[in-house]
Amino acid sequence: MDRRDSIPFDPAIGAFYDQWAEETRHLQGVFQLEALRTRELITRFAPRPPATILDVGGAAGVYALWLAAQGYTVHLLDPVRRLVGEARRQAEASSVRLASAEVGDARALPYDDASADCVLLLGPMYHLVEAADRARAVSEAARVLKPRGLLFAACITRWASLLDGLARDYLGDIQFAAMVEEDLNTGQHRNPTGQVEYFTTAYFHTPDQFAAELGHSDLRLRGLFGLEGPAGLVGDFDERWADPRKREDLVRAARKVESEPSLFGLSAHLVGIVAKGGI
Numbered sequence: 001m002d003r004r005d006s007i008p009f010d011p012a013i014g015a016f017y018d019q020w021a022e023e024t025r026h027l028q029g030v031f032q033l034e035a036l037r038t039r040e041l042i043t044r045f046a047p048r049p050p051a052t053i054l055d056v057g058g059a060a061g062v063y064a065l066w067l068a069a070q071g072y073t074v075h076l077l078d079p080v081r082r083l084v085g086e087a088r089r090q091a092e093a094s095s096v097r098l099a100s101a102e103v104g105d106a107r108a109l110p111y112d113d114a115s116a117d118c119v120l121l122l123g124p125m126y127h128l129v130e131a132a133d134r135a136r137a138v139s140e141a142a143r144v145l146k147p148r149g150l151l152f153a154a155c156i157t158r159w160a161s162l163l164d165g166l167a168r169d170y171l172g173d174i175q176f177a178a179m180v181e182e183d184l185n186t187g188q189h190r191n192p193t194g195q196v197e198y199f200t201t202a203y204f205h206t207p208d209q210f211a212a213e214l215g216h217s218d219l220r221l222r223g224l225f226g227l228e229g230p231a232g233l234v235g236d237f238d239e240r241w242a243d244p245r246k247r248e249d250l251v252r253a254a255r256k257v258e259s260e261p262s263l264f265g266l267s268a269h270l271v272g273i274v275a276k277g278g279i
Helices: 011-019 022-027 031-045 062-069 081-094 131-144 160-168 174-186 207-213 229-233 237-241 244-256 261-266
Strands: 052-056 073-078 100-103 116-121 145-157 202-205 219-226 269-276
Touching: 011 081, 022 031, 022 081, 031 062, 031 145, 031 219, 031 244, 031 269, 052 062, 052 131, 062 073, 062 081, 073 081, 081 100, 116 131, 131 145, 131 207, 160 174, 160 229, 202 207, 207 219, 207 261, 207 269, 219 261, 229 244, 229 261, 237 244
Parallel strands: 052 073, 052 116, 073 100, 116 145, 145 202
Antiparallel strands: 145 269, 219 269
């Protein structure tokens, strides 16, 4: 099959992102820490610009635009047409140049072999709910990476809805509580309620499983990193984030436990960094 051919995409996920303001999510609540910590890891490990980065599942370009502004050549790909349009609009409004921003799928990348220095999979690994599809996405990332290139992949951890429900007092909702039980038992998150704050179709990983899925004959895991640490459980997060000293405390706590396996479950998101070939 030609890699440019369309692949079926879950309509529930598309409908969610048509109504959920993903383009401003990183400006709200604990998502602000998620975005900051993701940028920290990319800055820590990625090669300096100029380099070519593929932001696969890049949504409205939160990371793509930031990277392009630093001098990287950035190609954005996402299956949600509205979000790709928003990325293009923001690029035009800010005079930041994206090399491309197209509708596409992580399982069939429209890029040449060994053409990228880095690939970001910061959304596909949790929205591809079947293991075979996630394996295909990792294989495609490995294909397009140059030797010694890096893959940055994110997952949602198995306990994210339980801890989020506790922090936001959602567990009193019988429907949400039932969703949490299914998440814990199978990792398969479904939201039949129509309430956007309960998220959409996704798969929630255990850390060991995520590390295993990033395994590929051409890739070597360099590390797993928790993004939020205990900050997601802080009830007055917004107030603390508004205070420079308290904000730094939240960030410092997340950094301190980022590589501690026994505390990975505190983070709603993990980022795995893998290298192609021998680094």
